[in-house]
Amino acid sequence: MATAAPSSPRKILLDADPGHDDAVALLLAHANPRIDLLAVTTIGGNQTLEKVTRNALGVLTLLGATDLPVAAGCTRPLVRPVRVAADIHGESGLDGVDLPSPGIALDPRHAVDLIIDTVMAHAPGEVTLVPTGPLTNIALAARKEPAIVERVREVVLMGGGVHEGNATPVAEFNILCDPEAAAIVFDAGWDVVMVGLDVTHQALATPEVAARVGELDSPVSRFVGQLIEAFGRAYRDVQGFDAPPVHDPCAVAYVIDPAIVATRRAGLTVELAGGHTTGMTVADLRGPEPTDCHTRVGVGLDVERFWDLVVDAVRRLS
Ligand code: PIR
């Protein structure tokens, strides 16, 4: 029986604000053989740009991902003032975990230029952008070099939600930080998959998950154990969760295997003028699923397969 040749790994650029769950996204992207992590860019979000950039370099050093360009991006949103999530991620942006001092140097380019250079250096349809923080860098890249909009394969972002908010009753943090940037990204015309809170609030790092990671007993598994512990404590104290939702690797998991995240085509807009609803993502789920729509929303997660991927990634680095 003929078997189809395995397709080559998906080339991605990860734009992140590490952040406990961003660190797990970096881990999954670096370790999974179905992903070719081309570059990492940072964006102020969970903490200031300076702090999240230091965290990104430290995490990549710990993971042994030392041969890819890392560039720092925007210090603030397009229009609105800086907002950080110190209540959840702490003063450092990665409180409660031990990080090595960075063993890699920052690329001299601005993140916006590294995004453009990476997309333009590859064939059309080759590079997928995976933003897991506020969308400022991605929006500016699309404005600075509109040719990337045609050229990227898709944008798979963690942010937003159809039925849930976390930073406000109806708005998710990444979108609320820079709603104007999110509006640019949703409207650009490229394919966008919004992996939002409806999906990521199912990715709970339960004690069973922590035990599976702990069994691997390696520097990387201890690091992930610390992450889950610290993130869990913050989520319990601040948001009343029994276990922390590990948001950002859900977007990477979708790129690895789209069957892990159930999606539906739907028009997507961002509320920019709301009295109480600024930053809300509005998904048009009325009527039959449209066929001509370039945006999709995540509506479900295969929880077991998701954690299998994360645990497998830790095992590969252990
Ligand atoms: C998580 C985040 C911000 C605030 C809270 N309360 C929790 C970060 C995560 O890194 C993720 O990318 C997204 N923003 C979830 O809202």
Ligand code: CA
């Ligand atoms: Ca994040």
